[in-house]
Amino acid sequence: MGILRRQVYVWQFPIRLFHWVNAVAITVLFLTGMYIGYPIFVSPGEAVQNFFMGNVRYWHGVFAYAFTTNMLFRLYWYWAGNEYSKFRFWKKDFWQDVVATFKYYTFLAPEHTVKVGHNALAQLMYLIFIWISSLFMIFTGFAMRGGSNPNGILQTLFGWVVVNFRGEYQVRNLHHLVAWGYAIFLLSHLYMVIRQDLLDDDGTISSMVNGYKFMICKDALEEETQERLLKK
Amino acid sequence: MSESESYYQLARRRGVTRRDFLKFCALTGAMLGLDATEFPKIVQALESKPRLPVIYLNLQECTCCTESLLRSAHPLISDLIFNMISLDYMEPLQAAAGKQAEEVRLKTMKEYPGAYLLIVEGSATLGDGGVYCTIGGKSSTELLKEVADGAAAVIAYGSCATNACVQGAYPNPTQAVPIRKVVKNKPVIDVPGCPPIAEVITGTIVHYLTYGKIPELTNLGRPKAFYQHRVHDNCVRRAFFDAGQFVETFDDAGAKQGWCLYKIGCKGPTTYNACAITEWNDGVSYPIKSGHPCIGCSENNYFDNTPFYTRLASIPNNAIGKDADTIGAGILGLTGIAVAAHAGMTAVVKNHEKNRKESNHDKNRN
Numbered sequence: 380m381g382i383l384r385r386q387v388y389v390w391q392f393p394i395r396l397f398h399w400v401n402a403v404a405i406t407v408l409f410l411t412g413m414y415i416g417y418p419i420f421v422s423p424g425e426a427v428q429n430f431f432m433g434n435v436r437y438w439h440g441v442f443a444y445a446f447t448t449n450m451l452f453r454l455y456w457y458w459a460g461n462e463y464s465k466f467r468f469w470k471k472d473f474w475q476d477v478v479a480t481f482k483y484y485t486f487l488a489p490e491h492t493v494k495v496g497h498n499a500l501a502q503l504m505y506l507i508f509i510w511i512s513s514l515f516m517i518f519t520g521f522a523m524r525g526g527s528n529p530n531g532i533l534q535t536l537f538g539w540v541v542v543n544f545r546g547e548y549q550v551r552n553l554h555h556l557v558a559w560g561y562a563i564f565l566l567s568h569l570y571m572v573i574r575q576d577l578l579d580d581d582g583t584i585s586s587m588v589n590g591y592k593f594m595i596c597k598d599a600l601e602e603e604t605q606e607r608l609l610k611k
Numbered sequence: 612m613s614e615s616e617s618y619y620q621l622a623r624r625r626g627v628t629r630r631d632f633l634k635f636c637a638l639t640g641a642m643l644g645l646d647a648t649e650f651p652k653i654v655q656a657l658e659s660k661p662r663l664p665v666i667y668l669n670l671q672e673c674t675c676c677t678e679s680l681l682r683s684a685h686p687l688i689s690d691l692i693f694n695m696i697s698l699d700y701m702e703p704l705q706a707a708a709g710k711q712a713e714e715v716r717l718k719t720m721k722e723y724p725g726a727y728l729l730i731v732e733g734s735a736t737l738g739d740g741g742v743y744c745t746i747g748g749k750s751s752t753e754l755l756k757e758v759a760d761g762a763a764a765v766i767a768y769g770s771c772a773t774n775a776c777v778q779g780a781y782p783n784p785t786q787a788v789p790i791r792k793v794v795k796n797k798p799v800i801d802v803p804g805c806p807p808i809a810e811v812i813t814g815t816i817v818h819y820l821t822y823g824k825i826p827e828l829t830n831l832g833r834p835k836a837f838y839q840h841r842v843h844d845n846c847v848r849r850a851f852f853d854a855g856q857f858v859e860t861f862d863d864a865g866a867k868q869g870w871c872l873y874k875i876g877c878k879g880p881t882t883y884n885a886c887a888i889t890e891w892n893d894g895v896s897y898p899i900k901s902g903h904p905c906i907g908c909s910e911n912n913y914f915d916n917t918p919f920y921t922r923l924a925s926i927p928n929n930a931i932g933k934d935a936d937t938i939g940a941g942i943l944g945l946t947g948i949a950v951a952a953h954a955g956m957t958a959v960v961k962n963h964e965k966n967r968k969e970s971n972h973d974k975n976r977n
Contacts, residue, residue, distance in 0.1 A: 416936070420855060426854040427850070429854035432855040527844055541830070542831060545774075548912075559935070559942065560939075566946050570953070
């Protein structure tokens with residue numbers, strides 16, 4: 380049974396770049412962060428010969444800046460990008476789609492709504508797990524970095540964060556807790572993407588590499604159905 | 612002693628040479644971390660200013676701050692209370708008791724309105740009208756308000772006064788609150804620690820004496836000269852942290868080597884204090900140097916950030932009783948189970964749909 384599909388250019392190059400920089404940054408930040416939180420390796424020999432924790436903290440910082448810059452760039456691309464890079468949560472359709480998609484994922488509805496870009500539920504999850512938690516991570520992270528240089532620019536910009544948590548200990552504890560959100564997100568994200576690609580055969584996975592998704596042509600589908608009905 | 616006598620005059624009258632006086636000024640300047648150009652200002656201040664009247668209140672506390680203060684080496688506590696300030700009221704040190712003691716306090720408050728310095732050790736208590744701590748028939752909170760009204764500035768000395776410390780830990784039965792919550796109309800300087808380093812409080816007092824104003828404060832309201840750096844950033848064991856060499860238990864080989872105490876709960880990385888620089892007991896040592904992890908006693912709610920000997924405290928403030936890793940990994944595990952269940956469910960549902968479609972197809976053929 381051949382289904383006619385049309386090729387749609389969904390993810391523009393900057394979006395794909397953002398996605399992969401984000402993926403690499405989050406992975407590196409999570410792993411280095413977990414090491415900083417609970418250092419499992421012990422360096423051999425004398426302290427003068429090693430700078431392992433120092434390096435891990437250094438790279439955590441480098442990727443934190445890359446991550447932040449990347450997020451700022453994505454913010455710009457909401458404005459500059461195509462239709463699929465936008466997020467309109469204030470529209471009624473958005474929330475209707477959230478409900479419809481939720482029903483689909485809980486097997487209450489047999490088919491999902493057809494969205495070329497993201498469905499609304501996915502967008503909502505990105506808002507929570509990528510945007511809100513990243514905002515939290517960026518602010519708490521820079522606040523902790525700033526503490527090393529009490530008269531530096533980071534301390535001036537982010538020093539107020541620590542005051543709001545009444546002390547740096549809670550800042551670090553919550554920074555560590557929220558980090559797990561990314562692991563949870565990654566697991567769910569991978570599952571959803573693979574599932575979508577398998578069930579709809581629409582090239583979801585490869586679309587984040589080449590930008591194209593393969594949507595079923597409605598007209599073609601209708602023709603086919605009619606043909607079948609006629610045969611009967 | 613005449614009331615207008617300056618510190619310098621007093622020192623000369625007591626037989627201190629000018630050379631020793633200048634040495635003292637230089638030493639104090641160094642203790643405060645001041646530039647050498649500030650040195651003449653200290654000399655000038657001590658030469659011209661009358662001794663500062665100080666009232667020291669002991670509220671809901673354990674007197675460990677007083678004990679620490681008495682061990683001040685730079686300046687010596689005797690120097691401070693006999694030569695630098697006029698300590699008019701302090702229960703643990705004064706000879707007078709009862710009515711006489713209270714009279715002295717009232718006399719100072721009456722004679723130097725808006726000019727005396729108030730140092731408070733211990734927290735105010737609001738529970739049940741403040742009955743949990745009363746002095747001379749007054750609740751400690753009332754007493755604090757009364758004395759603070761006429762003070763030039765208030766120094767909240769010790770963690771009880773800055774964050775309610777032990778008695779303010781969950782569930783805080785006496786509703787202990789920091790001084791800042793009660794004294795709203797005067798500048799409050801927080802000098803946290805359980806207890807704070809003696810030199811930190813005497814240094815703060817001398818700063819106030821010298822400049823006649825409160826020192827520059829951090830964003831948490833503490834003197835920047837002492838509380839701007841992390842213990843961690845000046846720690847003697849910092850090299851082991853950066854190298855990645857950590858003590859696992861108190862009796863392992865790493866502990867003997869003097870490795871970093873991070874993994875056995877050291878709170879140095881989130882604690883702002885002068886321990887690693889000034890050290891304790893005239894610069895002898897400080898907890899981490901002596902082999903014990905920092906418990907973060909100068910940080911707010913430190914008694915709720917327990918257990919002390921693990922890296923991560925239970926979240927939030929022991930309400931759940933699990934630490935960040937346990938919670939995070941637990942939710943991740945649940946997500947993994949949910950994903951597997953959902954995938955299984957999808958397979959079943961889709962298979963069912965397919966079978967139905969095929970059977971429909973067959974029916975249609977027939």
